[in-house]
Amino acid sequence: MHNYKLTYKPFGERAILIEWPQEINEAILYDVLAFKKVLKSEAYQDIIQAYCSLTIVYKHPIKEFLKEVEGLKNTYKNRSTFINSDSKTWRIPVCYDSEFGIDLEEISKQTKLSKSEIVQLHTSPDYLVYFLGFLPGFLYLGGLEEKINMPRKAIPRILVPKGSVAIGGSQTGVYPQESAGGWNIIGQSPVNFFNPKSNTPCFVKAGDKVRFYSVDQTEFQLIKEEVLNGNYKPEYIE
């Protein structure tokens, strides 16, 4: 197992920021998750994980920062490799019809790719879920094909519909709720990514993968109804 050179910084009175080399890649993500897995203490209020960092928020101000860091360094040494045996690959239906994919036309112009080529490129990778952030249930996905990278819109939309599937720069994602947003919208998923009243409010977690597949309007409506009735079970490949 590769030991990265981590840096530990105080982050206010009661948080410690742990940073890996600042780059986005799978190996670093798996090491971040491996460390997170062994971080357990009554003293912690929460742990915020991102691409190449962990932030431990403590319940109370940290009295001895250096001593706390020594403890964390030992914990890091004693971690075990992240085993992605309980990581799943989720199959997520998306309707790429122009009714939903309101920016497809523009992307097609910019990239000189046909709409169906864009859909083909968007549905081919297994995207790695790096972490959740921005909105409850919003997945930060890695693995978008370079050919369909698309700069964010200069003026964000005030209202992006829930379920919108969008591209922002080299990132792609699904808006889990109605929100303002500057990404280019290419379709809509009928799947609900966040249910605060469920025991598992979001079925996807960091380290999982997501594969989009194209559905037509009829299938979209059928799945949407299942979701509304509470009968929809997200599909996955182990």
Add this chain to the structure above:
Amino acid sequence: MIKVLHSGIYTAVQDKGRVGYASLGVPQSGFMDVYSASIGNALLKNPRNTSVIEIAFGFAKFEFKSEQYICLTGADFSAKINQQTIDLNTVYRVNKDDVLSFGKRKYGVRTYLAVQGGIQTEEILQSRSSTLGINQVKLLKEDEVSVLKMEDFIENSNAKIKVNEAHFISEEVDCLPGPEYELLTNNQKKALQNEFSISEDNNRMGYRLNEKIENTLTTIITSAVLPGTVQLTPSGQLIVLMKDCQVTGGYPRVLQLTDYAVSKLSQKTTQDKIKFQIR
């Protein structure tokens, strides 16, 4: 029950917020001014994190449907029970059909209405705090929120404490260097010591400041942000994140306010001045 007769500008139920749900992307939310909210709960002998009603900029009006012990803390908007002016930081017993209303602003932004036993709305992810995408965001006219049956507590029935004026008036905002502070030039660090004023864009998610500082830093790879994180945006504008902020962000984090400073800042609004006191 407490019935909302007027919802005011931004009136919402708050408690300590949602802690432990960052991995789902759930904002912490909770009392903006933890300091003032905890005074009300303490005087009523409630546990510290008991849910209260947070009222921004007064204007709201409530009718009590049962007798109840209440306590108002935080901003002073000349509160009245029926026609009678009442003091802040003081426990009052209200009767059925009493109406609580607000008038002229004296100081501060957010007033807390604490009741004995706390507001009994539904808990979602272990909190009653109002957050977009989680539960109802604001209280609306005609809404009714449940409260517990009044219990007597004689020895403390007229409990009160003096208002700490500095909390509302002082411009000093205590903070520590943020994770990207050391990437700043000496000139930029010096500029952070100037006086800043709060822009119109200030709410429970964050306060944007008017005065810009020169920005030579690029964005960072998306990483954690916290309530009280001061971000330096590409245009040079500073944003102080508040309780409803996202869990991650991509702008350099140049300062981090103390918990108490977040409470203090939440009593300030458009055009108010602040000075960062960097420890």
